[in-house]
Amino acid sequence: MQEVKKEQYSDVKALIHNKETCFPTFVYSVLEQTIPGVVYADDQSFLIGTSSGIYYVAGDERNRNFNEFIVELYKKRAESQKRFTLFSPNRSWDSVIKTVLQNELDQMMRYAFSQQISAIKAFQLPKGFTLKRINEDIILRSTEFQKAYYEAYWGSVSNFLKNGFGFAVLYDNHVVSECTSIFLGCNRAEMDIYTHEEYRGMGFAYFAGSKFINDCLENGVTPSWDCDASNKSSIHLSKKLGFEISTKYSIFFKKSG
CATH class of the missing domain: 3.40.630.30 (Gcn5-related N-acetyltransferase (GNAT))
Structure with a gap:
């Protein structure tokens, strides 16, 4: 799994703009380097996180190597008693997250709103x-x-x-x-x-x-x-x-x- 260089963040932003998914605001905050954060990616999936420990995952949920990477990242943060909050894009990812992390995490439903x-x-x-x-x-x-x-x-x-x-x-x-x-x-x-x-x-x-x-x-x-x-x-x-x-x-x- 590779950590994306900051000079490539604009490429990642352009890539997700072509998707129909509505990404959380913090994803763009990281990609625009308004706040400190990190981006991990391979040719199938990506994980974008803030320095405070809030992450968003997307891509192919069947990507075993990437899913194993998420588990290892969670374990490292848990051992260091650091925050780990993972935003899921859909129900398929919900199922994968619960499976690979063996229900070690609590799940909470949230609403995203638009101003009318x-x-x-x-x-x-x-x-x-x-x-x-x-x-x-x-x-x-x-x-x-x-x-x-x-x-x-x-x-x-x-x-x-x-x-x-x-x-x-x-x-x-x-x-x-x-x-x-x-x-x-x-x-x-x-x-x-x-x-x-x-x-x-x-x-x-x-x-x-x-x-x-x-x-x-x-x-x-x-x-x-x-x-x-x-x-x-x-x-x-x-x-x-x-x-x-x-x-x-x-x-x-x-x-x-």
Whole structure:
């Protein structure tokens, strides 16, 4: 199995563009070298992963050598207690992953959404609340999207501030709600939203999400949304923001305990 050189990433991107499959945003983030990652490939299959341990596999699921490579990669990461999350493109791959890894991984179903409407008209924030673009100061104040979050998904805070974006609702300099780009690639920005428990149910996630979507559309970027199929609150918010379910897929992740 060969690790693809970074100067060949554009060739891999051109190759997957010719396929009908809708690839996760992080795949393009790696291929465009917006975030650190790795690509493995042979003449039948490929595996694209982030430095944080999120992978996407595609190609011929009957490729025994490649499947054995995935098993070895999983074992190495498990031994080092590193994250291993594998996105599957279809049910055939679901079956193969469960077979070759002998059910060592948990399976979870997720939805991918597509945005169906144009710009959103957001409501007025209550008195005392402000909206700001995420910067280093807001990251320091955040209770969820902290420095460790951006180091995991973007490689560093500085890389996020250079290539990513997001918005936060604040009250008295405390971060109340945030919508940030967890990944950005192929002119798509995948949204990640969090609201402090004390302020949930007040519409702040909708407000931050609206600002994020409008900023995307103003800059020719397509907002995207993925979530676990069991996350009812996320599904509800996504629909309020104009998203509709486009596909259902599996991810496999290392069991805890």
